[in-house]
């Protein structure tokens with residue numbers, strides 16, 4: 001039902017300079033995988049196979065990453081290095097990647113509007129790759145797609161944040177309609193300290209119905225002089241319905257150095273090492289069997 005996922009990936013990643021001077025921030029590795037690959041995996045797990053990437057200048061390596069590299073594959077063929085490419089090969093075989101370039105940085109709303117050509121007239125997901133989300137069973141997007149099937153309206157993922165951090169996020173306020181699910185009646189992009197309507201912060205996962213494009217077109221520049229998706233969503237909430245969903249799982253703000261290091265430590269211990277142990281056990285079982 002949700003077949004496409006939009007990845008706004010044109011930003012500069014200035015908080016990571018100089019690392020991001022010539023490398024896209026989406027390609028920063030968390031352990032051995034670039035950030036954007038985690039997002040793509042999450043989308044695939046949610047049943048999505050169309051990855052629509054909004055890129056900008058200097059972002060070629062994202063395209064190269066989600067493509068074959070025949071020379072490299074030839075070099076490592078038959079060696080134990082081959083298994084390091086198993087996951088990315090699966091992604092390339094499963095998903096279809098399309099790209100469009102955003103010429104000017106005019107905010108998240110503008111980035112999403114730029115992706116309209118790739119998405120078309122259907123509901124779609126949005127992943128901000130620098131919010132890395134992990135959950136043991138069902139990923140955050142899969143949880144949201146399941147909700148979309150039930151409610152058929154735009155959904156934003158939210159988490160509670162301390163009061164002194166509300167100014168960093170889009171903040172929503174709404175009436176709880178069931179455990180962890182709110183019907184939004186107000187939302188503000190990065191409210192000034194002490195003015196937030198709640199402590200429910202939007203994190204980088206959205207399901208949007210296609211009427212959002214028209215609403216973005218009608219949205220004037222807001223916070224920071226940028227066209228904010230939060231403002232367009234507020235219009236949608238007022239005229240129809242937007243839900244806010246307190247997702248199950250952990251989210252790391254990989255747009256900040258602290259969050260990135262936390263994510264790295266977490267993924268090393270909980271994903272990378274565990275995968276290694278499983279692979280090792282698998283090998284031993286196969287050896288025993290043969």
Ligand code: G1P
Pocket residue numbers: 108128131168169170171189190201202203204228229230255
């Ligand atoms: C964007 C959104 C904001 C949201 C945040 C989540 O802000 O505009 O509403 O809370 O992502 O990461 P950014 O962090 O890109 O400034």
